[in-house]
Amino acid sequence: MRFKKQKRHRKTVRFYTACFGFREPFKVLCDGTFIHHLLANNLSPQKSVSNTLGGDVQLFTSRCVIEELKSLGSSHAESFHAARKECKLARCEHEGNKSALDCIIETIGKNNSEHFFVATQDVDLRKRFQKVPGVPVLFGLRNALFLEQLSSFQREFVKSAEEQRLRATDLDRKILQKRAETILKSEEEGDASIVGTGAGDEVARDQVSVNKRRDRNRMEVKDKVQFKRKRPKGPNPLSCKKKKNHGSSNPKPEKDDKTGGSAQRNRPRRRKRSRKAKTSSGTEVASS
Template identity: 25%
Template sequence: MRGKRSKQYRKLMHQYGMTFGFREPYQVLVDAQMVQDAARFKMDLWPALERTLHGKVKPMITQCSMRHLYASKETPPAIVDKTKTYERRRCNHHTLEQPLSTLECLSSVVDPKGSRTNKHRYVVACQDNEVRSYLRSIPGVPLIYVHRSVMIMEPMAHATEHVRDKDEKSKFRAGLKGARGAITDTLKRKRDDEEEQSGSGSEQEEGRARSGAQSQEEASKKKKRKGPKGPNPLSVKKAKKRPAQENNKGVGKKDSGEGGTSNPAATINEDGTPAAQKRKRKRSHKSGKGADSNGPESEAHDAPSASAEGAGAAEED
């Protein structure tokens, strides 16, 4: 089967399924002539039907068609035995002495009440042109026949297309009505929202002002201003220490005694400035006079007496 024809058949069966509810496995009614022609063209009927309909198939044959096969001498017994494996569709004509024609039998099975409906969703595979022309008047009946060893599926008949178009228009109108209902619902919601907004107009204005200020702040934060970059902190020279701090550190070290304690009050004034330190007085000792074994302490005690004697001698003169 060529690709283009196969694609058309797939679309047809999809349309039948969407409009008339066809589903797998498809029930295919086969007549006696179809079985004989398939055997003559050396065609395996069951797989060929599955290829044409693009799905699983359940072949069915009526009792009248089986009686036609038994009566014909052209049908080999192997084909008859293979046809017996198909599902038997009871047409309730077995009580008659002679089987009914294919047209009468199939029409009674497809449309038993004459209501022009394919109630059981049969697919008819028939070689009789008269039967196919009659079944075209019944909507929703896929028709199959064999022509020169090629199985062909007929396009949709006029009655079937009419029902399909009517169904599509009804679905389209239902969709429009649903869309209109949705639009009216949205309009009602908008009106309710507007009424609520009119009642709380001042609050909304304040909220909008706040939101506007927040958005401006966020925008200013996001926008980074470009400017001159500072120097590298690793290449900058370190700042020198203040002199007051150095003096304080030096005084603390000198004034600290043997115990390591310092007297900050003696070295720093009340205003925080360092106080002037008094230099120690060093006395020069005379060689050989007034020298005592006590050392510097005795010299310190004898110093005022010597100065007094010198003053008295000056008065006498």
């Protein structure tokens, strides 16, 4: 049930955004009865309205609504403080204080130019706004909020507006006729400049047709998107670099072998050391 309600609300909000130009953050004009109903059912005004419409919202009220809540006394004191704290003030162009009902009707006007959602618990006000195009209405039922479904008047208004957009007005027809006349005149002047006397007329016409074809071909080539072909790439030049010789720059000279050869000795020469043996008296005797 909850999923169906959210789906229905999204569909209604989408209708108003597409046909009447409503945009986020949605502006909601609240009256005193709506704010009092939310607080009585322990609902947060900002969060509950945002969840119902499925987007960011800005809550508005009028100066006349706040004055009416203030005049109701201690029973509506909490609603009075909540309206002042959480709602912005919409402009009231009338002089002096009016009833909240008349103030909201005057703020909305005939076409709802400010794109307000109206949140109210007043049944008469809800029925009144069903006959005004582009005015969605919110109302509360216990601990849930509902968005008023589209009325037949609003659906017919949207259909008639779409049909009028499809039809051409008198101003559009005059503009089209002027453009057609200017195009015909330009074509006639071009044909007259081509026409001449003598045998060169046919050559001139052929030349003009060839030029037109060239211009068309050029335009077609410019309009087409040119894609680069992927060609095989060469090897990485760093991978083909020759290896460096890390050997010593000054090699040792080769020594002659005992046999007279020029090959280098494989084993290094060892130094012969004399061994000395110690006697019993402590003197050292060199071994022969």
